[in-house]
Amino acid sequence: MEIEPAEEVKEPPRIHRLDEPVVNRIAAGEVIQRPVSAVKELVENSLDASSTSISVLVKDGGLKLIQVSDDGHGIRYEDLPILCERHTTSKLSKYEDLQSIKSMGFRGEALASMTYVGHVTVTTITRGQLHGYRVSYRDGVMENEPKACAAVKGTQIVIENLFYNMIARRKTLQNSADDYTKIVDLLSRFAIHHIDVSFSCRKHGAARADVHSVATPSRLNAIRSVYGLLVAQNLIKIEASDHDPSSSVFEMDGFISNSNYVAKKTTMVLFINDRLVECTALKRALEVVYVATLPKASKPFIYMSITLPPEHVDVNVHPTKREVSLLNQEVIVEKMQSVVESVLRNSNESRTFQEQTVEATPSVPSVTNNDLHLSPSPSGSKSQRVPVNKIVRTDSSDPAGRMHAYLYKNPQKYLGRDSSLTTVRSSVRQRRNLKETGDLTSIQELINDIDSKCHSDLLDIVRQSTYVGMADDVFALLQHNTHLYLANVVNLSKELMYQQVLRRFAHFNAIQLSEPAPLQELIMLALKEEDLDLESNENDELKKKIAEMNTQLLKQKSEMLEEYFCIFIDSDGNLSRLPILLDQYTPDMDRVPEFVLCLGNDVEWEEEKNCFQSLAAALGNFYAMHPPMLPNPSGKGLEFYRKRKHGKHTQDKGNYSCHVGDGTAEKDEFEHELLSEAETAWAQREWSIQHVLFPSMRLFLKPPNSMASNGTFVRVASLEKLYKIFERC
Ligand code: ADP
Ligand code: MG
Numbered sequence: 001m002e003i004e005p006a007e008e009v010k011e012p013p014r015i016h017r018l019d020e021p022v023v024n025r026i027a028a029g030e031v032i033q034r035p036v037s038a039v040k041e042l043v044e045n046s047l048d049a050s051s052t053s054i055s056v057l058v059k060d061g062g063l064k065l066i067q068v069s070d071d072g073h074g075i076r077y078e079d080l081p082i083l084c085e086r087h088t089t090s091k092l093s094k095y096e097d098l099q100s101i102k103s104m105g106f107r108g109e110a111l112a113s114m115t116y117v118g119h120v121t122v123t124t125i126t127r128g129q130l131h132g133y134r135v136s137y138r139d140g141v142m143e144n145e146p147k148a149c150a151a152v153k154g155t156q157i158v159i160e161n162l163f164y165n166m167i168a169r170r171k172t173l174q175n176s177a178d179d180y181t182k183i184v185d186l187l188s189r190f191a192i193h194h195i196d197v198s199f200s201c202r203k204h205g206a207a208r209a210d211v212h213s214v215a216t217p218s219r220l221n222a223i224r225s226v227y228g229l230l231v232a233q234n235l236i237k238i239e240a241s242d243h244d245p246s247s248s249v250f251e252m253d254g255f256i257s258n259s260n261y262v263a264k265k266t267t268m269v270l271f272i273n274d275r276l277v278e279c280t281a282l283k284r285a286l287e288v289v290y291v292a293t294l295p296k297a298s299k300p301f302i303y304m305s306i307t308l309p310p311e312h313v314d315v316n317v318h319p320t321k322r323e324v325s326l327l328n329q330e331v332i333v334e335k336m337q338s339v340v341e342s343v344l345r346n347s348n349e350s351r352t353f354q355e356q357t358v359e360a361t362p363s364v365p366s367v368t369n370n371d372l373h374l375s376p377s378p379s380g381s382k383s384q385r386v387p388v389n390k391i392v393r394t395d396s397s398d399p400a401g402r403m404h405a406y407l408y409k410n411p412q413k414y415l416g417r418d419s420s421l422t423t424v425r426s427s428v429r430q431r432r433n434l435k436e437t438g439d440l441t442s443i444q445e446l447i448n449d450i451d452s453k454c455h456s457d458l459l460d461i462v463r464q465s466t467y468v469g470m471a472d473d474v475f476a477l478l479q480h481n482t483h484l485y486l487a488n489v490v491n492l493s494k495e496l497m498y499q500q501v502l503r504r505f506a507h508f509n510a511i512q513l514s515e516p517a518p519l520q521e522l523i524m525l526a527l528k529e530e531d532l533d534l535e536s537n538e539n540d541e542l543k544k545k546i547a548e549m550n551t552q553l554l555k556q557k558s559e560m561l562e563e564y565f566c567i568f569i570d571s572d573g574n575l576s577r578l579p580i581l582l583d584q585y586t587p588d589m590d591r592v593p594e595f596v597l598c599l600g601n602d603v604e605w606e607e608e609k610n611c612f613q614s615l616a617a618a619l620g621n622f623y624a625m626h627p628p629m630l631p632n633p634s635g636k637g638l639e640f641y642r643k644r645k646h647g648k649h650t651q652d653k654g655n656y657s658c659h660v661g662d663g664t665a666e667k668d669e670f671e672h673e674l675l676s677e678a679e680t681a682w683a684q685r686e687w688s689i690q691h692v693l694f695p696s697m698r699l700f701l702k703p704p705n706s707m708a709s710n711g712t713f714v715r716v717a718s719l720e721k722l723y724k725i726f727e728r729c
Contacts, residue, residue, distance in 0.1 A: 024113075025117065031113040032118075034182075035062025038118075040276075042068040042110075043186075049072025049074070049154070050072050051072035052071060053070065053071045053198045054197060059204035061174075068156070070156075074132075077146065080124075084142075089106060112140050115140050115141075118161055121135070121157070122157050124151065127153075132148075133148060133151075187211040188226045192222045192303055195215065199213045200213075223303065238253065238254050242335060251306070256286075256300060256302050256304075256340055257302070259344070261301060263299045263301065266300055269304070270304050288695045289699065291695045292695045293583055304336070440505075440608075447502050454702035455704065455708050458703035458713060461713065465478040465479060467690055470686055474490055475488055483715055485714060490625060492712060493625040496696060496697055496700065496701045497581050497621075498616050498617055498619070499702065500581040501579075501616035501620060506563065506564045508580060510566050510568075516572075517575045518574050520551045522593040523596055527547065550596075551573045553600055553605075555571070555573050565615060575592070575596065581623050582696050595621075598618045625685060628678065633675055
């Protein structure tokens with residue numbers, strides 16, 4: 001039997017070679033993506049030609065006209081015929097030269113590309129010539145013989161009607177008015193790096209230049225003239241280098257903004273081996289340092305110039321050379337992070353001596369910043385209205401109200417002379433002790449322990465994951481590559497705080513309690529809390545005795561506690577100062593009694609290393625981001641705030657809401673003050689988890705091996721699988 005073909009079999013399509021102009025136009029579209037890319041190529045050519053003055057003129061966002069004039073070495077007459085052919089260059093002859101290339105161009109593609117997407121005219125004169133030449137190009141070739149003309153030193157290149165033959169691109173660019181802004185931004189960046197060159201950038205027809213810099217020996221002057229005084233006066237110089245071939249070899253210098261600088265957007269001007277590049281990983285990493293280090297985390301201004309051995313940089317990874325790839329990129333990013341971090345910390349200290357009073361908790365979102373992303377709850381719920389530190393408690397016997405009697409009274413008291421005296425003293429002491437404490441081997445051993453027990457896969461998750469949100473009161477949802485993890489924030493924060501105590505050992509800044517808190521009362525509170533269920537008062541005498549003994553013990557240890565841990569206990573047995581473990585973060589003061597009791601009971605005072613370790617653990621537990629004591633009002637916890645009904649309704653004005661159920665209106669009455677306090681506490685905690693805990697963990701946490709198996713991290717899903725499931729639905 002014959003089988004008839006169901007359908008006519010389709011012939012495979014023919015492969016043929018594209019015409020040269022088509023190839024070139026496609027390639028050109030890649031190199032010259034928009035007007036600003038043309039300007040970048042032209043300015044880089046001028047810089048390669050050793051110019052000392054470069055001016056740019058732009059019409060219609062660059063689509064009508066881009067003119068770049070320089071005073072560089074010019075182009076020889078005999079090179080003009082091949083100037084705009086593809087792959088003609090004076091900067092490279094063999095592939096190996098790429099490894100040590102110093103010039104910005106090397107592919108011989110830029111000018112050629114421009115002739116495929118615009119009309120290019122070059123006017124140039126070389127040294128010693130009486131006149132220059134002018135010649136126009138189209139599709140890589142000269143349109144006419146070069147004509148002699150009068151010319152001033154250097155080269156002027158004009159591009160007209162960019163993308164005249166790429167209708168779609170021209171249309172999209174015409175609609176976006178921001179290309180001139182991009183060009184100004186580009187020139188500003190060049191101007192603060194190449195300070196021996198003067199730059200100007202002007203819109204056609206405008207009397208004033210938008211960038212105008214003159215050659216100066218001072219980088220700060222250049223920044224001032226380009227970015228303005230407000231930026232320049234808030235900058236700190238940074239410098240670092242490493243010459244160890246086993247880790248990384250680099251030199252870096254730059255300027256970074258200090259804590260007075262305020263901006264909504266990060267400005268990161270990065271030059272690697274004098275090439276203006278972008279490095280998203282580095283930018284993100286430095287933004288994280290700012291968030292974690294400065295009290296009011298503004299977006300930074302960063303100018304950074306990094307010099308690496310040319311063979312460590314692959315400049316040939318991006319068609320416009322905008323991105324480069326670096327050998328040891330991770331190591332370098334980490335080093336830059338730690339340099340910036342330590343510079344910021346020092347500057348912060350020297351500026352204010354870092355006394356952070358509880359009243360001025362900078363991380364309270366509603367008072368810090370009106371930037372949207374800083375707000376604690378995306379819905380902008382009413383919890384923002386009352387910052388935690390402004391809440392006045394009326395009932396000191398309520399379960400969370402204990403410490404506030406000591407904390408929130410009399411906020412002005414420590415802001416005066418007293419405070420600056422104590423801070424100066426503590427900062428002098430810090431400096432004096434710097435050397436001695438660095439020598440303590442027990443601390444070094446504990447830190448080495450952390451390093452040696454660090455789990456490398458978890459470290460990767462901590463550093464590279466994205467915070468998605470809180471899944472419940474304890475677990476946060478993280479995304480790492482295509483996996484989702486639940487991470488226990490209490491465990492993580494406890495460990496982070498523990499490690500921070502050891503790392504900052506003897507160099508803490510202080511949280512000042514506005515009213516010294518008597519240890520004895522704190523311990524009593526904690527003991528009573530412990531056996532709340534027993535409802536027995538008969539042990540009161542015993543509790544008093546324990547409280548007295550513990551107070552005595554802590555008073556004896558006060559010198560060491562103050563010197564090494566910034567826990568200040570005065571001679572009357574009052575606690576008045578606590579250490580800052582993470583900037584922007586104040587622990588939950590409701591946990592002070594428990595902490596003080598733990599100091600008395602759980603710290604092993606006898607042996608040095610054990611003592612430091614148990615003290616660090618006690619502080620870690622106290623500062624950890626536990627769920628607030630008040631139950632979470634979103635969800636089941638709401639019940640807690642419902643007023644108990646005593647027969648009849650006692651109706652406070654405005655203190656109820658109505659639910660309509662089975663036809664009868666029933667009044668639900670809530671303890672509104674307590675409820676709003678709880679909302680604030682929970683929102684505050686979530687804000688701290690997102691903006692303080694996770695950024696700091698990325699920087700500092702070395703997750704121990706134990707976290708891989710104790711439920712701190714739980715992998716919940718692979719996104720790939722989830723997508724598959726969704727696809728099937
Ligand atoms: P590349 O910069 O990669 O060499 P281009 O197409 O940008 O390629 O430039 C081709 C050549 O034209 C350069 O190698 C250089 O010799 C010359 N040239 C371009 N612009 C200038 C200029 N402004 N001054 C002097 N020479 C220039
Ligand atoms: Mg070039």
